[in-house]
Amino acid sequence: MKPYSILVTGVGGQGVLFICQIIGEAALLEGKEVVMSEVHGMAQRGGVVTSTVRIGAGALSPLVARGDADMLIGMEPVETYRMLNVVSPNTEIITSEVPIVPASVSISGEVYPDVNELFSEAKKTCPAFKVIEAGRIARELGNPVVANVVLLGAFAAAKTCPIRKESLLATMKESVPAKALAINLKAFEKGFESVKA
Amino acid sequence: MDRILSRDEGKKLFLLGNEGIARGALEAGIGLAATYPGTPSSEIGNVLSRIAKDAGIYFEFSVNEKVAVEVAAAASACGVRSLTFMKHVGLNVAADPFMTIAYTGVRGGFVLVSADDPSCHSSQNEQDNRYYGQISGAPIIEPSTPQECKDMTRIGFDLSEKFELPFILRTTTRVSHMRAPVSIGPLRGPKAEGRFEKDPERFVVLPAHARKRHAVLLEQLAKLQEFSEKSELNRFEGSRDSKLGVLTAGAAYNYTAEVIHASGLGHRLLKLGLPHPFPAKLVREFIEPLDTLIVSEELEPIMETQALALAKDANPKLKVIGKGSGHFPRLYEYSPDTMASALDKALGTKLAKPVATPKEMKLPNRPPVLCPGCPHRSTYYAARKALNKRDSVYSTDIGCYTLGIQPPMLAADFLLCMGSSVDAACGFSKATDQLILAFIGDSTFFHSGIHGMINAVYNGDRFVYTILDNRTTAMTGHQPNPGMGVNGMGEPSPEADIEGIAKACGVKWLRTIDPSETKDAIEAYKEALDYQGVAVIVSRRACVLLEARDRKKAGSFRQFHVKPDDCRFCLTCIKQYGCPALVKGEKKVHIDAALCNGCGVCAQVCPYKAIEEDKE
Missing domain, CATH: 3.30.70.20 (Alpha-Beta Plaits)
Known part of the structure; x- marks a missing residue:
């Protein structure tokens, strides 16, 4: 069996690294081989942040080969779409629905595309494409910041997810500060249910 | 207790390569570590700064890499194991002492981590610092994974002490910022104090002494090469009787090994963890029976050139697939695709996988930008207002404020390296009558912005020199610097006085502004631009990320x-x-x-x- 490869993409500050670390720690908890690549430095200043996690025997490369991703988790519609030409038609995709409009749109007159069109084109390209209303769910929970954990919950519910839900939850309980834990666990469950329902 | 100090031997921690290096240094019993922060090396310092007191070691953020290397060299000469680390271009700043440390040799183990940045993720160039091994003579060890980062750092200290040579541990972004399980070993108690036993013929490099020390360096290198031929740091994988060989190291190993192991091609792979001094006998025996040799290394063809030289005698018919043959690029970082595409081209395999073909949509760019509320933006706004479209040159520097290059500020016209803002402004001032504005951050000012200020006053230049004092080293993750009143051990320290430094350099026009007071800031720039000499503006306002954090805590957000x-x-x-x-x-x-x-x-x-x- 080849390793399971996950790409996570979003905008600096959305918590891409955080959910990758949770997935990675959970894989380690299950005694699986795991490698991950992170982005630090200049790109974190409001730029695109893409991280990878690869799980399973023989996973040496922290980067995912073109056409080799099993799962793409996108935290922002345009950033999800930007990754489509490196995934395969069979890649499973989970994306958040809320645009973060880059400053270039207001300042340089660039255009943010229609989100519905982005999503329908993405679904034509990769049929296993699912929109999770992570932004809405997180707002309803009272903190837009936990949208990343909603997506993590949705990932846990995916049929192909190689990590048990219990391991992800156990890792969250280890890693999230006590005062933020309750809302994060709720966000995770909401994301999980949004797929299972 | 911080997990990096865990005494749970054999336990697996999910560590970054950089955290692995920090752990390895602690397992080696270092007594001192010194650095200047720079991506992709910064997390080593963040970890060590956090745990230094608990670990019983001394850690410092030095003002620049040259100082850090000399601090570590002196501690090593006292018999204390010393770690110093920096981004690749930091070693340029420290190159002067480093070349000569190879001559004097070391006492306590001395490991210098050079974190290179192929693809320039956060850097101004993608120079290959393995060449520093060849210029200086210093041996190089090259890990591929966080586990190797830890193990090889520890081994590096042992070898450095045994051969009395400074060692370079060379990583790249993808090794430093790769996270994987690391099985931890025993922590050796730190030796934080030693004693300097005088030996001027060794440590005072007068010409007569240096000539002798160069010979010593070559002798030690010869001994180390003998060791390298048999070292476990260089290891084989795959089938012994295969005619297809693969020579690789560092980050390239991860991509190369995974792709070739999965390809079904019979192969014999040699991974060099100690590539300098080059184990010539080992590589010669490796290539002798081969038909084809693949050399997979990022950036410069350093192993390839040496393997080709050996092949001339050892195996003249050997087909070499590398950069020279056009199968591997000399640019940018590698990936599994680099290896798959090279094998497909050279051997006719079909490893490259089909990718999705989305409809081409026009997507807005998302370059990194100055944060909302960033005081640098306010300073640039004031300067631009005062300039009022007059012909000008923005000589900028390395830090968050380089992002002023984006519209609408367009506040970056010239940049070379740390400190180039003010140095280049001196040149612009002599060569053009455009208005010159140099911008530098507080940490970069202490790193290398002071000499240029002295130079400008001394040589009668005319420009506006702005020190953007946001009270931190923001870009690399808010490390302390000499202006902040706190040091790398987390202890209070005297604040370096930027205005006082400017006065002492002979600056006659000096103004301190708060860039969020727009009207005053514009007035200051108007006056400064009219001044016929070196006008210094200290634009002081804390990084907005810190200010917002503090205000939220205080309830005044x-x-x-x-x-x-x-x-x-x-x-x-x-x-x-x-x-x-x-x-x-x-x-x-x-x-x-x-x-x-x-x-x-x-x-x-x-x-x-x-x-x-x-x-x-």
């Missing part, structure tokens, strides 16, 4: 909004100030509450007073 009835959609705020929190709507501008950090400058920029602070 504030935000601003646009009054829709007063907004005339003139777009002055966006076109001239361009904070990412300002969003252009259909007929009005509004402020994104998720982004606004409450600096309040946009309220001063708006000509119609349409922006005001939120009320409770």
